[in-house]
Amino acid sequence: GEILLDVRDLYMHFPLTRGIIFQRKVGAVQAVDGVTFQVRKGETLGLVGESGCGKSTTGRAILQLYKPTAGQVLFKGQDLTKLDAGQMRKMRRYLQMIFQDPYASLNPRMTVGSIISEPMQIHNLVPKNQRNERVQELLETVGLNPYFANRYPHEFSGGQRQRIGVARALAANPEFIVADEPVSALDVSIQAQIINLLEDLQEQFQLTYLFIAHDLSVVRHISDRVAVMYLGKIVELADRNALYEDPLHPYTKALLSAVPIPDPVVEKKRERIILTGDVPSPINPPSGCHFHTRCPYAMDVCRTIEPRFVDQGGGHFVACHLYPNSGA
Ligand code: SF4
Ligand code: MG
Numbered sequence: 001g002e003i004l005l006d007v008r009d010l011y012m013h014f015p016l017t018r019g020i021i022f023q024r025k026v027g028a029v030q031a032v033d034g035v036t037f038q039v040r041k042g043e044t045l046g047l048v049g050e051s052g053c054g055k056s057t058t059g060r061a062i063l064q065l066y067k068p069t070a071g072q073v074l075f076k077g078q079d080l081t082k083l084d085a086g087q088m089r090k091m092r093r094y095l096q097m098i099f100q101d102p103y104a105s106l107n108p109r110m111t112v113g114s115i116i117s118e119p120m121q122i123h124n125l126v127p128k129n130q131r132n133e134r135v136q137e138l139l140e141t142v143g144l145n146p147y148f149a150n151r152y153p154h155e156f157s158g159g160q161r162q163r164i165g166v167a168r169a170l171a172a173n174p175e176f177i178v179a180d181e182p183v184s185a186l187d188v189s190i191q192a193q194i195i196n197l198l199e200d201l202q203e204q205f206q207l208t209y210l211f212i213a214h215d216l217s218v219v220r221h222i223s224d225r226v227a228v229m230y231l232g233k234i235v236e237l238a239d240r241n242a243l244y245e246d247p248l249h250p251y252t253k254a255l256l257s258a259v260p261i262p263d264p265v266v267e268k269k270r271e272r273i274i275l276t277g278d279v280p281s282p283i284n285p286p287s288g289c290h291f292h293t294r295c296p297y298a299m300d301v302c303r304t305i306e307p308r309f310v311d312q313g314g315g316h317f318v319a320c321h322l323y324p325n326s327g328a
Pocket of ligand 2: 043222
């Protein structure tokens with residue numbers, strides 16, 4: 001398919017400073033450390049990794065909520081990092097975000113109706129006298145009663161609040177949505193409902209998603225392709241089935257070891273890797289392969305040379321010295 005979003009060598013480093021009057025730079029949190037991937041029109045790319053791996057920061061840097069330290073974010077061929085604030089404001093309606101915490105992301109003092117109509121007003125999309133009607137339509141689209149428009153966020157359950165967040169994102173008629181752990185704060189029984197809703201909306205409105213999660217089981221159903229992140233880098237990216245059935249990177253294998261597989265044949269032949277130790281700090285990440293401090297296969301070369309991110313065939317990318325052309 002056509003490429004909608006093309007992220008090239010994206011870096012997001014947050015400087016660490018000391019001193020109150022004379023600040024000096026003492027280091028940087030290397031939250032996103034050279035990330036490259038494309039998202040095709042109409043697909044869902046799952047982005048998975050443990051907390052602190054840089055996946056949310058990647059999503060925010062794509063939407064220019066953070067100004068990337070380096071790299072390009074091409075949306076329909078236009079580099080968002082080059083736009084000034086005014087140009088980006090106009091662009092923003094096409095790129096929306098659904099947040100993890102439906103409690104914190106909705107203003108408690110605003111009615112549901114004003115929350116959902118705010119993007120229409122900001123982007124001048126719907127004439128004022130037609131906004132109420134549009135709000136009611138959007139509420140129905142996300143499976144809520146249109147009369148909820150006059151109520152306040154605290155009157156709703158977590159799942160209903162996330163539907164309100166989805167309606168707000170849709171209000172701008174976006175093409176691309178970053179869903180940042182949209183179901184992590186919800187009861188397991190509600191998670192599937194929200195994922196199904198997002199899939200229905202994708203079909204109905206030809207949406208493209210970057211779906212962020214910390215757990216591979218959450219993105220399995222909804223993703224066409226999945227990218228796995230570790231300490232600011234994408235270590236593996238592949239079609240959904242290839243990633244779950246034939247993972248290449250030891251870190252992906254470790255994440256999958258924690259996920260039950262319904263197929264007993266696959267379950268039997270799969271390799272189990274149990275991770276020990278914590279994720280190292282992104283302030284001074286390990287040299288060479290960032291994963292070498294936790295990898296059961298680590299070799300000498302892994303401590304010194306960073307593995308290249310290589311297509312091992314059919315668009316199955318991996319950054320690991322166990323595979324050909326890694327640069328070792
Ligand atoms: Fe493990 Fe080395 Fe591969 Fe890194 S490059 S994942 S340390 S084998
Ligand atoms: Mg899909």
